[in-house]
Structures are given as C-alpha cells and as structure tokens.
Amino acid sequence: MKAIVATKYGSPEVFQLKEIAKPTPKANEVLVRIHASSVTAADTMMRRGTPFYGRLFIGLLKPNNPIPGTGFAGVVEAVGKDVTHFTIGDAVFGESVFGAGTNAEYVCVAEKGIIISKPANISFAEAASICDGPLTSLNFLKNLAAIQPGQKVLINGASGSLGTAAIQLAKYFEAKVTGVCSTNNVELVKSLGADHVIDYTQEDFTKSNTRYDVIYDTVGKSSYSQAKKVLTANGAYISPVLNMTLLLQMMWTSLVGKKKAKFSATGILPLPALRDFLYEIRAMICAGYLKSIVDKEFSLEQIAEAHAYVDNGHKRGNVVLSMNESI
Template sequence: MKAVAATEYGGPEVLRPYSAPKPTPEPDEVLIRVRASTVGPANSAMREGRPFPVRFFSGLRRPTSIPGDAFAGEIASIGRDVTRFTVGDRVFGTTAPNSGAHAEYVCVPEDGTLELTPAGVSDAEAAAVADNGLTAILFVQNVADLQPGQSILVNGASGGIGTFAVQLAAHVGAAVTGVCSTKNVDLVRSLGADAVVDYTATDVAETGETYDVIFDAVGKGSFAQFNRMLNPNGQYITTVPSVGILFDMARTRLVGDRRAVFAATGMKSTGVRKQYLRELQELLDSGEIRSVIGRRYPVAEIIEAHRYVDTGHKRGTAVVTID
C-alpha cells in the first residue's frame, strides 16, 4: 500500500512515499481505506523530533512509524467481533495518540475515536474536522470551559485550529474576536467572529480590549504578551508546549487570578475524544460548522505539504489525499 516514511528527523526533505505492507484488522478492529488526511504543525514537530519528548511516541533515534493521525475514508474490512460498522461505511476519526494515517490503509479499534461521515461532507472536509476541529473543541469546551456571554480572543483565527475555534466559540454564544492578516479578515468574519483584528495594521495588545479567554491557536504569543488583556480570572491558553508556558502555568497557579494553560489534547482519553468527535459530527451534519480547506496535496507531494505548513501562514487545513 502507499504510505509515507521518514528515514531520520529533520526538514520536509526527510519524508518519502513508499510501499508498505497492508495491515490486517484484529477481531475488534476495522480496516479503513484512507482517502484524506491532514498535515499541521504537530506533524512538523513529529517529523523534526522536537521538542524531544515527541520521540517517545515516534522513536528516540529516528522515526519508526507512519506519520499522521486524522483520517477520512471508508471501511474496507472488519474484524470478526465488530458490530458497530459494516464494509463500505464512510467514516472519519483519529488514531491519536498513535499515528499511521498517512497511508492507504489503517486499522482502528471499533470503539476508537471513529464516527460515520455525514452525507454531503467530503473526505477532505471530514479529515479536517477530525484533526483541527477536534483540537479546537477540546480547547474551547473542555480546557477553557467557555460559557455563553464570555469573551474570547482567537489568535491565528484563519488557521486550521483557529477557523474551527471561531465557529465553536460563536456556537457556544461567546463574544468572539479573531486575529488574522488582511487577506483573511472576511473569512474570519464569515465564520462568526463579532470583531476581527488585522495584525498587519493593528497591534492587538494596543486595542484596550480585555477577554475572559485568549486562545493562542498558533502558539506565537506568550502569557507575558497577553496577560494585561485578560479579565480577572481569565485564561491564556496555547496549543504549543514550551519551557516558558510550563513555567507560567506553575507560577500562575500560585500567584494572581489569571492563568496560563497548555493542554496536550492528543493525550486526552479515548472516551473524551469520542464524545467531542460525536458532537462535531452533529454540528457538521446540521451545518453549524464547516471546514476551511486551504490547500490539497496528493500524498506524492507530502514534502510540499510540509513546506507549506512550515511557512507558519497556513489558511485553514492542509489536506493530503491518498488515491
């Protein structure tokens, strides 16, 4: 089967398409013919092996597994004990905290983070939800516990996670402000943002506005930068781990009423991820949320997909198709 491998840690050039053995499902697993997956900053971090703790999942000296975790496609075969799905069902989900989705086929437990794809939703759109949508809802609802009437600033509102965070925060009933560049202002406003700050023209820290939650969806800011923009008992939440955020987390637990928070959403329990993927499925089916696909790459162009993500200016989700 077609798959992606990396022979060492490094830049996009370490990746290569190759032919891997087709997996066989265990009695409680389904075999999925993957049609679409995604590439994002987390995939770049795994490729680079930085920060070092990611190597405990991918290999200490070099990558040992097929990358990628979000997927969408159809069920090709099922194990003998599977009752929830049948061959031919269109599904989407994630293998997290494991990987293997950048391949033609992947095996997933029947009771894993896996749902039926709503009718009318493409595999690319579903894969984006399984990746960035799931990350966004875990941060907005599970970590921040955002409530109706609260205010939230989404930094990186036009990116993969940010586009979903804006929609989910608006759905909750929060007052949403998005931060993005000029070319993405209309997009972010169309997703439900009440206000949009163009960072190329305005320093968001100088607007004088304050928020209950500041969600740094691209991890380019810091607690020190956004601290004075937080309301009392406010939270600065980031998707990117660093020594700085870990120090701020420890310090703000002891001092003051504003909190710095990082959460490894990929390490949430399967039960939690399943709960939120099911909610996303319902929101996708009802049209309450939509995927923003920035670019699509065939798996043969996996290097170009990673180079695009590494620019740090990705619009929506970067999708990899596997035909």
C-alpha cells in the first residue's frame, strides 16, 4: 500500500511517500481501506515534535509510528476472527489511538477502539474530520465547561476546525454564542449560527462590556489573564492549547476565586468516553444539527502542501487527504 512516512521531526519536507506492506488485522481488529484522513493542527505539532514534552508519548528522538495521521474515514475490507460489530463493506470513521497511522491507504483499528459506523448523510472527507473539531469541542463544552442553556459563550478562533464545531454545539445546547474571527470569515461564522461575531482585526473581545460564562479559546491566542476581565463571576476560560502559562493559571484558579482556567487532553480520555462522544456526535449529524466544514482536500501525495496550509494558521474548518473517490 501507499503510505506517508516520517523518520524524523521537522518541516513538511520530512514526509516521504512509500510503498509498504498492507497491514493484516489481528483477531480483535478491522482493516479499513481509507478514503479520507485528516490533517489537523495537532498533526503539524506532532510532525515538529512540539511541545517537547509531547515526545514522551510519540517518541523522544523520532516518531514511534513513522506513519502520521489521526482521523480517518473509509470502508472495512477485512475483519479479525473475534470481531463481531463490524462486517466487510461497512463505512466507518474514527481516530487512531496515540495519534498516528492514518495517512495511508489502509489502517488496522481495534474493534473496541475509536471507530463507529459513518453517518450516511455526510461524505468520507467530512467524516474524517469529526474526531478533531466536533470531538474535542464536545468534550470542552459539555464536560469541561458544563455548558447550560442561556449561557453566554465566546469562541475565539471561531472559523477553524474546533471553532466551527463549537459554534454548532453551543447552539445545540441553547447557549448564546459570540464568535471571534478575521474579516474574511465573518459570514461563515454567522452562517453556522453565531448570535454575534467579533472581527478581531477591528475589535478586542477582552475590552468588551459583555460578560461571558465561558470563553473557549480554541487557538490559544488569548490567556486567562486577559480573558478574566470579561468572564462572569463564575466564568471559565477553557483552551486545548496547553503551555506553562495556562498550567500555572489552572493551578492558581483551582485554589483562589470562582473564575477558572481549564484544560483537557481529549485524546487521552478513556476509550469508552470517546466512543460515547462519537455516538452523540453522529446522532447530531444524522439529525442535521451538526456539520463538518471542509476547507480543502489534498491527495496523499500532497501531504507536504496540506501541512504547510495548516501551518499558516488560516484554514476555514478542516483539511483532509482524500485517498479514493467517494462511494
């Protein structure tokens, strides 16, 4: 099979397209022929090996798994002898455990891993990106922020993968949503249901007179110190971008005051919890409450271009690699 391989950390040029052996599923695994896989901001960080502490999980000097890629969507081509929930021909989507291996034509996934059947009303490209924006944002809004109807939620980075999903999820939970984005993305953010949009090139949300119950900083471009001025008395600043500043703020707010700074590593939640989130997301998609926004599709051979595009920090929604024609 064709696969992307990286034997060291670095720029997008570290990737090589190689012909390698197609994997054989173990007794408890399914072999998925991949139709699309995601390229996320987290993937680009893993390519660079940053932050450095992340290498404790993915490889200290080089990637433990040389094949990159996290989210995927495709069709089951073979099943192990102990598999009971999937059959050959099933359309599925999911995410690789430990975040690697899906930028290839095939991947083996444990039956009880992060894999469920694909909604019939979305494409493989859309399905491949579900485990980035929707999965992460559902964890942050539902679990971390415990979002409630009527609350005011501000989403910083509202036009990216996490942001476009967060707008729709917050509206699903009946919150009042403010999205922060650039001028070019104002109409997109409005179209997804945001009640109010702030163009960050024209206005600084941290100087607003409005107070928010939740500030979801999807891109980590603000901070608790800046955002606390516009939080309600019991408000929370939540972000998936962990750094030393946020870590110290989390420690401090856990001891002092009612306003909180919070972080969660969605990818290392227990597998049953992640699967439950996926089932919930699939139900929303099937009912028309949630859609995955795909900005650009690249071929497998164009992975360096795809990573460079994500690296520039201005993608709208999601970027995917399409391996096969949709069926």
